[in-house]
Amino acid sequence: MAEYIILGIFLLGSFLVLVAGIGLLRMPDLFLRMSATAKAGTLGTGLMVLGAAIYFNEFAIYTRAIALIAFLFVTAPVAAHMLGRAAYFDGVPLWKGTIQDDLRGHYKVTTHSLEEEIVPEKDQPHVEDEADGFEINE
Amino acid sequence: MIVEILWYVIFSFLAIGFISAFIRLAKGPHLPDRIISLDLISIMAIGFFVAYAVLYDQSSFLDVSIILAIITFLGTVAFAYYLERRV
Known part of the structure; x- marks a missing residue:
């Protein structure tokens, strides 16, 4: 039973990572691409780490997984914000439908x-x- | 059997995501596009390591992904700093 829960979490996580990749490829300008990668990519990877923590079911692994998820969720928005600000200064054009x-x-x-x-x-x-x-x- | 097929599906999702991020890395009309695709590639690599850790029952791959997360953040911040000082 637990195996199928883990597989479900992994499927959802990898699907979100796939959505992030397709969004990066298909979105029309930098800021839309960034919104796809910063949200979907982080959530997908976080779900996969959660699935690994449930699979191993040890205290040491839970600690590492929580540290990794917290680090990902804190740093990804910071990095995306810094990069978006720098790109706006750099004069990256917006999509013409803006x-x-x-x-x-x-x-x-x-x-x-x-x-x-x-x-x-x-x-x-x-x-x-x-x-x-x-x-x-x- | 169904479990094996589902693992194939998981890894093919990750692989297709990798390929599209690499296409954007090669195409990307501006420098920031390339930087975000590098960022996404390393976040996907974290997910890949975690999936391998579960598939091969090796919990030490999780340590690699923690290191990679830290390096990714520092790399993206350094690139953003460079990009902002450039103008």
């Missing part, structure tokens, strides 16, 4: 700070025009 960008014009490139009023044009991140390969159906 309807709202609250940060547009508020980041000052020279000081790397977030200003309340719109900063002048020369201080804004230089956003490239739509790059190649930006269609959903390539």
Whole structure:
């Protein structure tokens, strides 16, 4: 019985990892890709670690599994946030179907700070025009 | 029998995820795309190690995945720091 529960958890986890991979491949711009990988990938791997902890059923393994899950769940959003912020400064273009960008014009490139009023044009991140390969159906 | 088939399904899901992440790593129009695909590849490698640990009943593979998780985080943060200082 426990074997099938473990298999179910592993199937769900690997399916979520697969969803993260397909989302990384198919999503149209960087920030959508990042939302697919940071959430689905972390949850899928966390589920697989949980399945391994149930399978081994030892105190030492439970400790390691809890440490690993906690570490993954704390660090993945931090890393994704840092990378998203850096990419926005770098001027990565948004998808052309984006309807709202609250940060547009508020980041000052020279000081790397977030200003309340719109900063002048020369201080804004230089956003490239739509790059190649930006269609959903390539 | 059904258990064996389900393990094949689990590993093929992981493998297809790996392949799509590698395609994005090769294609990725910008540097941040490549960085997130490297990040996802190492998170998938953690899952792969854990699945191998259960399949071959070797609990010491879990230690490898803990080390890999730490290195992945440091690598992504270092890449993000470099990317932000570059502009």
